[in-house]
Amino acid sequence: MRTTVGIVGGGPAGLLLARLLHQAGVDCVVLESRDRAYVEQRQRAGILEQGTVDVLRSCGAGERMDREGLVHDGIELHFDGRRHRVDFPALTGGRSVMVYAQTEVVKDLIALQSVEGPPLLFEARVDAVEGADTDSPVIRFTHSGREQTLHCDYVVGCDGFHGVARHAIPEGVRRTFERVYPYSWLGILADVAPSNDELIYAHSERGFALLSMRSPTVSRLYLQVGNDTDPHAWSDERIWDELDARFALKGGGWKLERGPITSKSVTPMRSFVAEPMRYGRVLLAGDAAHIVPPTGAKGLNLAVADVVVLARAFAHLHTTGSTELLDAYSDTCLRRVWRAEHFSYFMTTTLHPDPAQSPFDTRLQIAQLDRIASSRAAATELAENYTGLPIG
Numbered sequence: 001m002r003t004t005v006g007i008v009g010g011g012p013a014g015l016l017l018a019r020l021l022h023q024a025g026v027d028c029v030v031l032e033s034r035d036r037a038y039v040e041q042r043q044r045a046g047i048l049e050q051g052t053v054d055v056l057r058s059c060g061a062g063e064r065m066d067r068e069g070l071v072h073d074g075i076e077l078h079f080d081g082r083r084h085r086v087d088f089p090a091l092t093g094g095r096s097v098m099v100y101a102q103t104e105v106v107k108d109l110i111a112l113q114s115v116e117g118p119p120l121l122f123e124a125r126v127d128a129v130e131g132a133d134t135d136s137p138v139i140r141f142t143h144s145g146r147e148q149t150l151h152c153d154y155v156v157g158c159d160g161f162h163g164v165a166r167h168a169i170p171e172g173v174r175r176t177f178e179r180v181y182p183y184s185w186l187g188i189l190a191d192v193a194p195s196n197d198e199l200i201y202a203h204s205e206r207g208f209a210l211l212s213m214r215s216p217t218v219s220r221l222y223l224q225v226g227n228d229t230d231p232h233a234w235s236d237e238r239i240w241d242e243l244d245a246r247f248a249l250k251g252g253g254w255k256l257e258r259g260p261i262t263s264k265s266v267t268p269m270r271s272f273v274a275e276p277m278r279y280g281r282v283l284l285a286g287d288a289a290h291i292v293p294p295t296g297a298k299g300l301n302l303a304v305a306d307v308v309v310l311a312r313a314f315a316h317l318h319t320t321g322s323t324e325l326l327d328a329y330s331d332t333c334l335r336r337v338w339r340a341e342h343f344s345y346f347m348t349t350t351l352h353p354d355p356a357q358s359p360f361d362t363r364l365q366i367a368q369l370d371r372i373a374s375s376r377a378a379a380t381e382l383a384e385n386y387t388g389l390p391i392g
């Protein structure tokens with residue numbers, strides 16, 4: 001088997017890259033280790049930046065998103081028993097975000113690809129990427145119990161944080177930067193209408209809580225918990241009681257509605273960057289190259305920005321024969337990646353009490369949140385980052 005661009009991983013990064021390359025007339029093949037149902041049901045991100053929405057629309061994957069997605073013009077912050085709304089369009093010259101789950105983006109991209117191509121193989125586990133520093137790197141994978149080889153002009157690793165492609169970059173070349181946080185998120189899905197029209201990010205001395213949603217009838221909520229928490233050690237009642245306590249406002253005025261909980265899971269929080277994002281003819285995109293803690297809602301959006309830059313670079317190579325944009329790929333992406341790393345770190349450390357922190361640290365967090373609530377400049381900084389900086 002031979003192709004121009006071999007794509008390892010059929011998550012949002014791999015699927016969108018395949019779509020953009022297909023439209024640019026560049027051959028590619030996607031190899032995904034899991035089956036289709038698993039990939040379509042993996043619960044993850046919920047917030048699409050304006051730029052992500054624009055890309056999905058322009059590549060023909062925006063029809064259901066525009067019908068079912070919910071445009072959000074702001075978020076609420078709860079802290080010190082108070083609430084404050086951050087108005088995105090007013091602070092950013094009209095930008096907003098869309099609530100449309102990653103599961104739905106993935107379903108839409110797979111549906112398009114299964115009709116129009118390019119080839120997408122499920123249950124094709126990549127074992128190794130070899131020859132990054134040659135003109136023809138190869139992907140070794142196992143499909144239907146048979147070991148196979150895909151010869152490529154370029155390989156793109158879109159295989160997430162636990163993928164294998166990153167290891168094609170030699171140890172001596174690769175630098176990694178990492179921070180692990182002393183808390184995790186317990187996430188639930190509940191069959192109940194969201195109790196607020198917009199997301200609520202809540203700081204409290206009991207820990208962080210987030211109210212999000214998947215649809216007008218399904219709520220998605222998160223609680224800060226200790227690392228290594230067993231989600232099933234938390235009864236439904238304990239989860240709702242704890243959410244109530246963390247969202248509580250002085251003087252009341254807002255109520256969290258309860259409903260049947262249909263899923264519980266725990267996600268650790270990590271910041272991670274691998275540099276460079278390219279070595280020879282192997283390139284990395286999305287979570288394969290960088291992870292952010294989910295508090296800034298940036299992970300999926302960064303993956304989309306990477307593949308937009310990459311697809312442009314391959315299209316440029318295809319039409320002009322020049323590798324100029326490919327050569328600039330890593331530097332172009334890393335600038336945006338580090339901005340998002342900083343924002344995600346800022347949101348995380350401002351909103352989560354560290355279990356080891358002192359009352360002094362808690363007062364500093366409240367002072368920072370109060371600054372966002374009282375200064376247009378501070379609120380604008382949050383709104384610009386949250387709605388997303390321009391791609392490329």
Ligand code: RFL
Pocket residue numbers: 008009010011012013014031032033034039043044045046047048102124125126127158159160161162163164187267285286287288294296297298299300301302303
């Ligand atoms: P993915 O989605 O991990 O996809 C990688 C794919 O590669 C496959 N794979 C392999 N295939 C073949 N051979 C191998 N050896 C392979 N190894 C792995 C995997 O099966 C998988 O299908 O990475 P990608 O495409 O880079 O996409 C990144 C996003 O999934 C991720 O950044 C976001 O989900 C992060 N994230 C959020 N991002 C946002 O932008 N907004 C949010 O609101 C948001 N909320 C979240 C999140 C992530 C969360 N979790 C669970 C980590 C909330 C949570 C709770």
Ligand code: PHB
Pocket residue numbers: 044045046047199212213220294295296297
């Ligand atoms: C989600 O809906 O899953 C979600 C929303 C905002 C975040 C993280 C996750 O910051």
